[in-house]
Amino acid sequence: xxxxxxxxxxxxxxxxxxxxRVEKLKEKAVIPQLAxxxxxxxxxxxxxxxxAEVRCEKLGVKICKSVLPADCSKEDVIDAIHKxxxxxxxxxxxxxxxxxxxxxEEAVIRELDPAKDMDGITTASMAGVFAGNGLGYPPxxxxxxxxxxxxxxxxxxxxxxxxxxxxxxxxxPVAMMLLKxxxxxxxxxxxxxxMPSVVRDADLVVVAAGxxxxxxxxxxxxxxxxxxxxxxxxxxxxxxxxxxxxxxxxVVAQLTPVPRGVGSVTTSVLAEHVVSAAExxxxxx
Amino acid sequence: xxxxxxxxxxxxxxxxxxxxRVEKLKEKAVIPQLAxxxxxxxxxxxxxxxxAEVRCEKLGVKICKSVLPADCSKEDVIDAIHKxxxxxxxxxxxxxxxxxxxxxEEAVIRELDPAKDMDGITTASMAGVFAGNGLGYPPxxxxxxxxxxxxxxxxxxxxxxxxxxxxxxxxxPVAMMLLKxxxxxxxxxxxxxxMPSVVRDADLVVVAAGxxxxxxxxxxxxxxxxxxxxxxxxxxxxxxxxxxxxxxxxVVAQLTPVPRGVGSVTTSVLAEHVVSAAExxxxxx
Numbered sequence: 425x426x427x428x429x430x431x432x433x434x435x436x437x438x439x440x441x442x443x444x445r446v447e448k449l450k451e452k453a454v455i456p457q458l459a460x461x462x463x464x465x466x467x468x469x470x471x472x473x474x475x476a477e478v479r480c481e482k483l484g485v486k487i488c489k490s491v492l493p494a495d496c497s498k499e500d501v502i503d504a505i506h507k508x509x510x511x512x513x514x515x516x517x518x519x520x521x522x523x524x525x526x527x528x529e530e531a532v533i534r535e536l537d538p539a540k541d542m543d544g545i546t547t548a549s550m551a552g553v554f555a556g557n558g559l560g561y562p563p564x565x566x567x568x569x570x571x572x573x574x575x576x577x578x579x580x581x582x583x584x585x586x587x588x589x590x591x592x593x594x595x596x597p598v599a600m601m602l603l604k605x606x607x608x609x610x611x612x613x614x615x616x617x618x619m620p621s622v623v624r625d626a627d628l629v630v631v632a633a634g635x636x637x638x639x640x641x642x643x644x645x646x647x648x649x650x651x652x653x654x655x656x657x658x659x660x661x662x663x664x665x666x667x668x669x670x671x672x673x674x675v676v677a678q679l680t681p682v683p684r685g686v687g688s689v690t691t692s693v694l695a696e697h698v699v700s701a702a703e704x705x706x707x708x709x
Numbered sequence: 710x711x712x713x714x715x716x717x718x719x720x721x722x723x724x725x726x727x728x729x730r731v732e733k734l735k736e737k738a739v740i741p742q743l744a745x746x747x748x749x750x751x752x753x754x755x756x757x758x759x760x761a762e763v764r765c766e767k768l769g770v771k772i773c774k775s776v777l778p779a780d781c782s783k784e785d786v787i788d789a790i791h792k793x794x795x796x797x798x799x800x801x802x803x804x805x806x807x808x809x810x811x812x813x814e815e816a817v818i819r820e821l822d823p824a825k826d827m828d829g830i831t832t833a834s835m836a837g838v839f840a841g842n843g844l845g846y847p848p849x850x851x852x853x854x855x856x857x858x859x860x861x862x863x864x865x866x867x868x869x870x871x872x873x874x875x876x877x878x879x880x881x882p883v884a885m886m887l888l889k890x891x892x893x894x895x896x897x898x899x900x901x902x903x904m905p906s907v908v909r910d911a912d913l914v915v916v917a918a919g920x921x922x923x924x925x926x927x928x929x930x931x932x933x934x935x936x937x938x939x940x941x942x943x944x945x946x947x948x949x950x951x952x953x954x955x956x957x958x959x960v961v962a963q964l965t966p967v968p969r970g971v972g973s974v975t976t977s978v979l980a981e982h983v984v985s986a987a988e989x990x991x992x993x994x
Contacts, residue, residue, distance in 0.1 A: 551832035554839040554885075555877050582902040590888055592840050599896075600839075603875055606900035608907060611884075615891035617867040622893060 426672075426679040429651070431568075431688030434575040438692045439483060445699050446484040449706060456702035457486040458542065458694070459508040462520045463501060463527070464494030469520040472691075476518070479691035485698050488514065498527045502535050509537040515701040516542035518694065539704070542697040544597065553597045556604040561697045566597035568689035569630055569651050570605075572680060578628065578649050581606035586623050588612045588639065588666070589632035594653050598630050619643065631666045641671030648676040653686050711957075711964040714936070716853075716973030719860040723977045724768060730984050731769040734991060741987035742771040743827065743979070744793040747805045748786060748812070749779030754805040757976075761803070764976035770983050773799065783812045787820050794822040800986040801827035803979065824989070827982040829882065838882045841889040846982045851882035853974035854915055854936050855890075857965060863913065863934050866891035871908050873897045873924065873951070874917035879938050883915050904928065916951045926956030933961040938971050 449456060458480060462469050473489075480487050490504040501523065508517045517540045523529050538548035542561055549560030561567075573580065585607040589595035595611060603609045607628065612619055623629055623643040631639050632653035644650065654666025665682030673679055680686055734741060743765060747754050758774075765772050775789040786808065793802045802825045808814050823833035827846055834845030846852075858865065870892040874880035880896060888894045892913065897904055908914055908928040916924050917938035929935065939951025950967030958964055965971055 547836035548832050550839050551835035554835050554881060582900050584902075596839060596885075596888075600881075603896055603898075606898070608895065608897055608901040610893065610895040611888055612893055613888075613891070615867050616893040617869075622869075 425674060426650075426676045429572055429576050429649075429678050429680045429685065431572070431680070431685050434572050434689050435692045437575055438571060438689070438696060442483050442692070442696055442699055445703065449699070449702055450484070452706050454702055454706045455484070455486050455513075456695075456698045457488060457514050457516075458698045459511070459514045459517045459540075460487060460489045460520070461492070461501065461504045461508065461517060462489065463492045463496060463523055466520070473520075476691045476694055480695050480698070483695050483699075485695050494524050496527075498531060501527060501532050505532065505535045509535070509540060512705070514540065515705055516540050516698040518542050519545065521545070540701060542694060542701070544593075550592065553600050556600060561700070562597050562601065563593050564690045564693040564697065565653060565686065566594050566601060567693045568686050569594075569598050569653060570601050571689055571693060572651060572686060573628075573649075576678065578678070580628070583607050583627040584610070584625060585628040585630065586610045586612060586626035587630045587632070588619070588623065589634065589653075591632065591634070594630075594632035598632065598653075602628075602630070633666045635666060636664050637668045638666045639672060640668035641675055644672050644675045646675055646677065649678045650676050651680050651686060652682050655682060655687055710959060711935075711961045714857055714861050714934075714963050714965045714970065716857070716965070716970050719857050719974050720977045722860055723856060723974070723981060727768050727977070727981055727984055730988065734984070734987055735769070737991050739987055739991045740769070740771050740798075741980075741983045742773060742799050742801075743983045744796070744799045744802045744825075745772060745774045745805070746777070746786065746789045746793070746802060747774065748777045748781060748808055751805070758805075761976045761979055765980050765983070768980050768984075770980050779809050781812075783817060786812060786817050790817065790820045794820070794825060797990070799825065800990055801825050801983040803827050804830065806830070825986060827979060827986070829878075835877065838885050841885060846985070847882050847886065848878050849975045849978040849982065850938060850971065851879050851886060852978045853971050854879070854883050854938060855886050856974055856978060857936060857971060858913075858934075861963065863963070865913070868892050868912040869895070869910060870913040870915065871895045871897060871911035872915045872917070873904070873908065874919065874938075876917065876919070879915075879917035883917065883938075887913075887915075918951045920951060921949050922953045923951045924957060925953040926960055929957050929960045931960055931962065934963045935961050936965050936971060937967050940967060940972055 508514045538546045541549050544563035552559035553562045585602045587599045590613045599609050620643045628649045630651045636656040652665035652667040658664045663683045793799045823831045826834050829848035837844035838847045870887045872884045875898045884894050905928045913934045915936045921941040937950035937952040943949045948968045
């Protein structure tokens with residue numbers, strides 16, 4: 425029976441600290457504000473937007489929204505980004521992706537002010553995570569993994585960490601962040617040979633493969649910490665992770681559930697990035 | 710007895726292809742040109758500069774140099790960079806680092822046109838290597854490792870690669886480039902526990918630790934490929950790598966020597982970057 429690493433405890437901790445930072449900003453007459461730019465009405469985007477709105481409202485972080493029709497042009501999205509860049513009351517921008525087909529996403533992202541990039545999508549943020557120099561903001565989900573590890577005091581220095589998945593949203597940035605914490609990091613992917621033996625060798629496993637059931641009981645051993653970043657819908661229409669909970673949970677020491685795990689921490693990280701950006705902007709004035 | 714993976718064979722192959730690309734550029738009246746910016750007279754810089762000059766001359770790549778006194782200001786270096794950025798006959802820039810203490814290196818690098826960054830030092834190049842999207846140029850030494858692996862047909866897909874070292878010049882970029890070739894990549898460093906067992910588990914070991922003798926016979930097993938990126942001077946005043954050649958060479962299958970290994974390929978890669986940049990510039994006209 426694994427200890428479940430619940431997001432709500434991490435959130436409680438993060439949010440308490442955030443509230444006092446928002447208070448301090450208020451004393452300087454600064455209200456942190458996030459601009460959400462959404463194209464179309466994708467259910468995933470709407471669901472995340474709702475969670476972000478609930479979280480930000482609780483924390484005193486303002487949100488303004490630019491909602492564009494699904495058939496809008498690249499120029500329309502860029503206009504929304506320019507507006508957010510130029511508005512000094514906006515401290516951060518969340519652009520929902522993927523953008524509809526036909527819109528050149530890279531061209532759009534190039535227009536975003538790196539200082540307002542809350543989800544690690546600009547080249548400046550990517551380079552910051554890669555170099556580990558603290559510049560820019562990492563993708564919120566990747567940082568949510570690190571916040572969970574920190575909250576539960578999971579030791580990282582000198583530990584063997586295996587990351588399953590090599591996306592720019594989670595796999596690669598989490599690998600770099602674990603490396604910065606002095607873990608010995610292995611990155612696995614679809615071309616990895618004998619993944620069960622590689623994963624079993626780890627102290628910590630971060631699973632961000634994007635498919636349900638990628639990691640099951642055969643991949644794990646007792647004593648391991650498993651962080652499940654996946655969000656999938658199973659045959660019964662229920663949310664599930666990339667980890668086969670039924671076979672993994674009885675074996676490992678600690679495990680994040682889905683839902684109630686990593687995903688639930690992401691909006692707190694997003695709010696934290698906005699507050700950080702507001703603090704930086706206030707410090708510059 | 711290991712097969713020695715010699716740089717000269719890689720160079721012969723690379724240079725033959727480069728010469729024909731330079732010929733084609735000549736037909737368009739384009740001479741690829743590298744601007745070298747050097748501050749002071751550090752022996753390492755002078756030695757590399759000499760090698761680069763010899764290589765580039767053989768290949769028909771022109772070099773222009775800006776040599777600044779060791780006590781110059783940040784503004785002087787930035788002026789040299791601006792000049793190279795603006796000169797359309799200059800296709801690439803090599804800035805020797807580290808710059809003398811007191812000169813803000815990051816501020817200097819921010820001024821360099823990413824399209825002319827031949828050694829992967831700008832944030833745009835870093836992000837390109839991290840994302841594996843082919844944008845920008847990776848650090849020459851990191852790419853030299855990949856050119857050696859390619860030349861000798863070392864299989865990478867599905868293989869276990871261990872990179873020893875996590876610098877932004879070699880360790881991290883090589884790890885990303887190996888990942889792009891579908892290797893399962895582990896990054897080790899000074900905080901790695903029981904490094905011998907981690908390194909022995911690899912099919913391919915890339916050693917970029919920056920210290921002589923970091924990897925000796927106890928770390929290796931038969932059948933492995935070992936790429937030694939280190940350049941150190943031993944007690945007898947001779948060049949040596951990070952790998953203890955005497956104890957490793959009898960054990961492994963293939964090994965790059967130092968000298969005559971990775972280091973000797975670096976200037977070919979540098980020249981290749983300049984030719985690529987010249988081709989891109991010519992294509993835009």
